Amino acid sequence: MPLKLAVLLSGSGTTLQNLIDRIEAGELSATVGCVISSQPSAYGLERAKQHGIPHTAITRKQFPDGKAFNCALWQEIAGHNVDLVALAGFMCRLEIPKDFENRIMNVHPALLPAFCGKGMYGHHVYEAVLASGAKITGATVHFVDNEYDHGPIILQAAVPVLDDDTPDTLAARVQAKERELYPRAIQLFAENRLHIEKSRVRIT
Helix, strand or coil, rough: CEEEEEECCCCCCHHHHHHHHHHHCCCCCCHHHEEEECCCHHHHHHHHHCCCCCEEEEEHHHCCHHHHHHHHHHHHHHCCCCCCCEEECCCCCCCCCCHCCCEEEEEEEECCCCCCCCCCCCCCHHHHHHHHHECCCCCCCCCEECCCCCCCEEEEEEEEECCCCCCHHHHHHHHHHHHHHHHHHEEEEECCEEEEEEEEEECC
16 A cells, blocks of 8 residues: 655645655655645645645644644544655644654755754755855755654755855755655655664664
């Protein structure tokens, strides 16, 4: 049976589209069981609709606190009986229930543990990389825990930082690498080839 995914997003859904494209091309043994957005206007919901994928928006402002928000989110996810949650630009903090430990992945636009933490997402990361003078950055796919940009690293790949880079040109190369790494990591999970030993992921 293919792996069943829940994809959580907040924006345009380019990562979702990449996963859908890989699935349709036969490169990823998975299905997308549901798409959940933290923003009702996110174009990622329209992408899900176009592909006949169950989708909904659950916004933080609907709830009195983060705990109630997370409860509603995980209740929705549980209703779709998914195997793995893939974060795809989801801009809300998660509180991870025990039954989803090591069953949530994220992709970060830098080589963790560099350029990470609260507020470090999207162009904030690329701007910080350029400001630092770093010669190499990259992308990281990791399991998610209850800390920002933390959890066992699954795959990483380096991307050179060029002298004439802007945040946009650097983003284009990093995002191209993300599009390769994320489906590969999910496929490894589907094949039961990822084994966590303390803080390290061993790939068999």
